[in-house]
Amino acid sequence: MLGWEFPPAITGGLATHCYHLTKALAKQNISVTFVMTNRRIQNKYDWLNLVQLDAATVLGNYDSFFNTGFFNEVYKINAGIIRKFENEHNFDAIHCQDWLTSIAGRELKKKLGIPLIMTIHATEDDRTGGHPWNQILELELQACREADAIITVSNYTKKKLESFGIPYYKITVIYNSVPIPSEEPFKQKTNKVLFAGRLTVQKGVEFFLKAAKLVLEKKHDVQFLIAGKGELLPKLIELTFDLGIEESVSFLGFVDQNEIKEVYKQCDIFVMPSVSEPFGIVALESMAQKTPIIISKTSGVAEVAKTAIRIDFWDTEKMAASILSALTYQELREEMAERGFKELRNYTWDDAGRDTKKIYEQAIGHG
Structure with a gap:
């Protein structure tokens, strides 16, 4: 699984999604290697293999798409992922979380001969309020065209991808969830x-x-x-x-x-x-x-x-x-x-884990 952030290195919902989904996949006996840029995470996770690469220098959040060096960092981490895994033949599938690692995902699909699954959390059109960077939009759409299967977190995003010409039959909606507290919270009015x-x-x-x-x-x-x-x-x-x-x-x-x-x-x-x-x-x-x-x-x-x-x-x-x-x-x-x-x-993370496993099995079966 190729990503960009993982708790405690959190920018938004992407890190939270990756954390809970990988835990749910472990319950389905899916062995996950999660690859990301080096965010200096010291935590140990017993349900996955976390690989942090030094190919990029981005340590904080990536709010500033306006930083001229940002694309350089994206290309660096993608090149680093390709170099590290292009001769690793013990994986059954590649799963990219959003566009940031999609260059590596597409290249490794070709080199390793295994299926590519894309999860699209948000389109560039959404992130920019309808004023997309064409370079990012094209990376997203090319990844979706080459992917064997696409997961979106809502029908809203599924329809957005369809409007860009992505076939509906490649897209499956799997909703996010949150852990339910064991004890119901106590509330007081605070205004x-x-x-x-x-x-x-x-x-x-x-x-x-x-x-x-x-x-x-x-x-x-x-x-x-x-x-x-x-x-x-x-x-x-x-x-x-x-x-x-x-x-x-x-x-x-x-x-x-x-x-x-x-x-x-x-x-x-x-x-x-x-x-x-x-x-x-x-x-x-x-x-x-x-x-x-x-x-x-x-x-x-x-x-x-x-x-x-x-x-x-x-x-x-x-x-x-x-x-x-x-x-x-x-x-x-x-x-x-x-x-x-x-x-x-x-809507639970266990449900999301089971549904994602089915996507993997279908993609591998068609590979």
């Missing part, structure tokens, strides 16, 4: 509203802040928390001052997986106003802590989170009204929390 995610155009944080302004005009004691980092941070901080809400908004920066659970618990509502969101695993993480969710209609998680309030990301008045309703009516908030918590049992 706190949370956004968690990368601070990029794709995530729609500016709409969250504009909705916050409308909420505060009617309810002054609400606190809005923003967990995450990204290139839009300076502009978002400036926007809070322009809107006159800087005293009611807290920027928490990056919050690790253990601490974010406590942040979810402390908040009454979680809002995911993404402009384009192929899935949105943070919404499920919030549900696991019994925090009701308000999500944009343009998100994959809307396919599984049936009890969520769905809004158009640009409709800040509806977003504000939904936040106010959830804050005001305790019964509504509690009903959403209870039903959301129960919904999580419909």
Whole structure:
């Protein structure tokens, strides 16, 4: 399995997905070697073989696609993977997690004569809000054309790939999941509203802040928390001052997986106003802590989170009204929390592991 990040080196949902999927595959007796750029991970994992290569120097997150050296690092890690594994003939399949390692995946498929499976977590069109880098888009699409099988995390992304000419019969949807807490979280009303995610155009944080302004005009004691980092941070901080809400908004920066659970618990509502969101695993993480969710209609998680309030990301008045309703009516908030918590049992990582194993078996059988 070729990736770019793995806990504790986390940028977004990709690392979380890889962590839980590899554990689920181990339960299916699938032996996984996970290959990534060297992020100085010291942890030992008993269910997989973690290989970190020094071919690239990227140690932090990769928010800055605007860094001119980024593509050099991508090509370096792909070249390093090819060099290390081009003569290794003890693997049955290659599984690439997104486009970043797809060059190596395509080349190793040819050299080793084994099938290539691509998981597409987000398209370049999604990540850039409809203004894709053609170089990245072409890498994605070429990988999908050459792959023996493609996994997407939602029908939303499946349809996006089909719109780019990828045959529907190559694509299987396998939803993300989250671990269900062994004990149900205890909730207290706090009048706190949370956004968690990368601070990029794709995530729609500016709409969250504009909705916050409308909420505060009617309810002054609400606190809005923003967990995450990204290139839009300076502009978002400036926007809070322009809107006159800087005293009611807290920027928490990056919050690790253990601490974010406590942040979810402390908040009454979680809002995911993404402009384009192929899935949105943070919404499920919030549900696991019994925090009701308000999500944009343009998100994959809307396919599984049936009890969520769905809004158009640009409709800040509806977003504000939904936040106010959830804050005001305790019964509504509690009903959403209870039903959301129960919904999580419909999609588990064990299910994802079994379904992914079937994809491997089909691809190997056709190879």
